Structure formats: C-alpha cells, structure tokens
Amino acid sequence: MTDQKYSELAIEKIAKTKINDVDFDNINFGRKFTDHMFYCDFIDGAWQQPKIVPYQPMTLEPSARALHYGQAVFEGMKAYKDDNGNAFLFRPEDNHRRINISAARLAMPEFPKEYFMEGLTTLMKMDKDWIKPGVGNSLYVRPFMFAIDPAIAAAPSEAYRFMIICSPAKAYYTSKIRVLFSEKYSRSADGGVGYAKAAGNYAAQFYPTGLAQKRGYQQIIWTDAKTHEFLEEAGTMNIFFRVNDTLLTAPISDRILDGITRKSVIQLAEDSNIPVEVRRVTVSEIKEAATNGSLKEIFGAGTAAVISPISAFEHGGEVFEIPDTENSYALRLKKQLLDIQHNLSEDKHGWRYEVK
C-alpha cells in the first residue's frame, strides 16, 4: 500500500436525520444504523476514493466472491460520550491493525491506516448525536471488508469493499450467563483462521451454540480441537478464570483472537497488582478448582460484551455453579474499563482516542 496515492474523502450528507425514529432506551443490538456509512472500493490493485454517504442498501452481483468463498473480515469497536458531550473511541488503531492481520490471512489487501482513521473519525463527527452519554450506552462501530469481484472461481477476489457502519448499543449480555465447555465441536484448528475475525468463524459456531442454548447455556467456551482439554475462547469473547486471587487466561495463538478488551483487562489487572497468568488453562484444573472452592469467578471479555460474568459451566455431564464472590474482579475491572472509556477516570495507557 505504500505507493498508494491518497484521494480526498468525499462526503455526501443525509437530507434529514433518522435519529428521531430510534428509541434509544429499547435498542435491539445491531438492527438500527446511523445516518451515514463509510465505504471504499479496491479495484485494479488500488483503493479508490473513500466516501461517506447516507446509510443505504448496496448493489452486489450474485457472483460476488464473498457470498461463495467467504472472503470477509470485520472488526468491532465502540464510541462513548462523556457528560460534557465529548466523544471517544477506545484503542481504534488496534482495530485497524487487527483487520489487516485478518485480511492478510484471507488473502485480502490491507486497508491503509490514513483512510481508516480519517473515515472513522469523520463518520463519528457526522453521526455524533447517535453516541449517547451515560455508562452502558455506546455506539457500536463495525468496520468490515468483503470480496465483491463477480467471479465464482475458487481463488482470491480482485475487488473488495471496505465499509464502516454504526449501530447504537446497550450492554450486550445484561445478566450473568451459563456456559458449556465444548467436548465435541470446535471453533478452529491449528494452522487455521481462528485468530482472524473472519466471517466464517462465526457461522461455524451458530449450530453448536444453538444446541447449547436449548440446554440452557447462552454460550460455549471452545476448547482446543486436538484434545478438548484446554480452554480457549468463547467466540465473541476471550475468557478469564479467577482461581483464588489469580487471573488465568489462555495465550493468544493461531486459534485464539487477540482481543483488545482481553489485553486491556490484563493490563488493568496488573495495574491493580492482581496476579495474571497467561498460560494454557485446562478443563480439569478448572473443574477441580470449582470442586474445591478455589474457583472464584469466570468472565468473558470482548468489545460487544464488555465484561460478562459467568455463573455456571457444564462439562462431562456435570454442572458447576460458581457462587457470587465479594470483591469481584469482573465487576471491578468492568468499572475501571468503562470509566476509562467514558472519560470518568485517568487514562494512563493512552487508550482513549478523542473524536474532535
């Protein structure tokens, strides 16, 4: 991308905002979108002029390669507003870096940082009224890229579209959830695409998750495909275990997403002198800890979910309930994270990115 000559961002504003049609107190996640969207097409080996236009449907060929071969990657991030009306993103450059890592694994072109950051911040400014103040409110921001080349040969596309769309959000999981440790199904293989935010990784989880939901579990904690003995991630969240006073979480690998919330949680825990062990966590040690009472908490960490406490897990036909704990790490870390995101506390790691 280094030889790319940059085109100026073109802007077409909506005639009349749709914001008054939205009931912000009753948001169904991911179904309402803001007034504008960003897009940029990759054609003939180069990114074309980036544009912000009114949010609208698009025209796609039935042969568009994304629909046949799954060349599609995405990111999830959130914008927040403080009580003075200032808007912030959280570590957006990490989302840019990661979507390019995902793209490379799916043989897609990198999207230039200049286009990403200018498109993102301009879109945030244009749709700033859609970011509502108050902890728990946010604007979910979805950058994504997909193959649009109209050809059904099983090979990388020659044309792509990069887009950013935005949807107002409340917290994703509102109460504690119950999870199943996977014993049969898998999310990803060694040498596969599990570390990428590749579209196909998500559809692959829906069927087994549906089976779990029928049995009263909201999510699956995926284990390694090889042995099902190591606890990896939850598909939409990374996973942390608190045994006595130590936090355990799996190291990132080619099967596990390098979560931005995950690494922020690790940093915040270390800042609070909470011992953190980033190492492979076994099903058997967590079952043993649950049995002898040393398992104090399990929680998920992800952009959509923020931090999501887990009240029980099932494995091998046995259900393990996790009693409420005083001095919950999950609640403390969630508050610290939200306070930084909403400009309510010092941001000593420079994670807040003010939109101005």
Place this chain on the structure above:
Amino acid sequence: MTDQKYSELAIEKIAKTKINDVDFDNINFGRKFTDHMFYCDFIDGAWQQPKIVPYQPMTLEPSARALHYGQAVFEGMKAYKDDNGNAFLFRPEDNHRRINISAARLAMPEFPKEYFMEGLTTLMKMDKDWIKPGVGNSLYVRPFMFAIDPAIAAAPSEAYRFMIICSPAKAYYTSKIRVLFSEKYSRSADGGVGYAKAAGNYAAQFYPTGLAQKRGYQQIIWTDAKTHEFLEEAGTMNIFFRVNDTLLTAPISDRILDGITRKSVIQLAEDSNIPVEVRRVTVSEIKEAATNGSLKEIFGAGTAAVISPISAFEHGGEVFEIPDTENSYALRLKKQLLDIQHNLSEDKHGWRYEVK
C-alpha cells in the same frame, strides 16, 4: 419444511439473450453467466415464492449477515449435452441433499427438494442453448444460499436467499498439477465445518495456497490439523492415490467433503475390479511408495476439476516426481465418468438426470 405450502414458480424471461456475446472457445471459469437465474427468499420462517428472472445484480443491506458472519453455503454441479441436443445433469439430488447438510451445520434452513429440482430443471431448459455439446464442455451450475437479514448480532439470521446461477465452463485444470502436502496450515478441525461446503472454508485456503503457488505448486493437499500425518483432501477436490494397482482415498469425516465425484470414482473403480481401500492414508506411506516406485498415480476428483492428475508432490522439503504410467487409472476413470455424463455410455447406476 414439511408444512410448507408450495408456491408456483414465477418466471420472467430475458428480452434478448446475451449468448452471442460469449466466446465459448475462450471461457474464463466463472465470469460469464447465462441469461437467467433462480432465487427464493426465506422470510418469517417460510420459503417465499421461487422465481426465475433475468440474471442481474441484487440489492443487499450493508448489514446482511452473510457479509459479517459467513452464513453462506454452496454447491457445484454441471450440465452436459449429447450430440443429439439432449441435456443432462449428474446426480443433482445428491447436490440437493448435500446443500441441506451444509446448511444445517451453519444453522440455516433446509431448502425444499421440490423447489430445488423444479427451479433447477426449469432454469436448465430456459438456458439450454448455453450447454454446449462435446466432451470437455459443460455448464457449471452454482446453487448457493446466504443470510440476508440486516442485523449484525452474532446469531443465526432470520432471512436467507437461495439462488442458482450458471456459468459455461471448460475443464478446470487442463494439465497435470504439482501439489504441496500441508505441514503447517490446516483446512479444518475435528468438530468443525470441513465437511460442509461452507463459504468460509474456501477463503481460509487462499493464503496458504498462494504461498504454495509462489513455490510452483498449484494446490495443497491438506493433512489433518492434529498431526499433519494423514492426507485428507485438496479443498476443491478429493484425493486418490494409486499404490501398485490399489486405489487409496481417505474416508469422509467431519473434516472432509463427501464428494459426488469421489463416490462416483469409487463406484466406477469397483465396477472395473480395481481394488479400492477407503481408509486413512498417511504421508509416510505415500512418501515410501514414491521412493520405492509403487506409487503409480495421484489424482484429484471434483465437479469443477473432474479428474485432475498430479505429477509431483513436496513434503518435508523433498520433491517426489510421479512418472507417467501406462494404463492410467486417472485417464480411464475420467473417460468413464465423462462418457456417462455426456450420454456416450451405459448409465447402470442411474446417475444421469435428463433435463426434459
């Protein structure tokens, strides 16, 4: 689907055929499409009226779930014509069965057989002139289904589109190919979606295949993710090994596609009294057979590729050339298959499906 009330197929014909714009002697696979396409939408829990309309772009929301979470499956099949102008499909009911198996794994609804077969055969009749006679010519038929629900929550879509589009084709690989046995990257995991024709399975192969291509190998033979010791499939083809006079091929599993060409080849081999062993095939036995001269052939089998002979493989930094063999199984089986498909020989298993 059993309670579905069937709607009649609606047909809108193209005003003027595009067939005269196509140079059938110089076909670039998968880039030209016939005059018509079939589609049917799943909305509010039911398949709506199926339609055949002129081939055309479609309107899709940026939030259409297929683009974000990869809920997309497909099939590949071919139509053939004999010298008397009769057109045939090859085992199309197997494609219908398989797309529903793929759909179920991705938490998508089954598409009714009645709609599939009527849409398919009507489309074949309407675009019959696009099926050219002569062995090597065919019309590639692409049924596919994808999520259209405009919502970016990571959960199964509530709306889907099923389509069939058709593209004139020549043989996919025209000369012998060289392949790499995978030692690092993987196509699928135990408990994953490798057996489904899921869109995401294909994008995941592009990057490692590109690395192989830079080194002069057209395809990768995927090995099991766990040990990389078992030879599985090639992503667009199943794989057969001839050691002395015996054919070896991997059994289908949750990682390996149940190929229609694969099972036809096994049947044709058995009909010819060729010993076939369907069992796990190890990298080490194939290297040993290549070294001691008992490895006579390797070939791929798939709808697009038909039967594709392989002239060499690399593993562990060593290249093994496979000398041409007299009395090639690959060529004999390919001829038998094409003769049945083109109505040039007896069809004792009832695989031909005449379009009339």
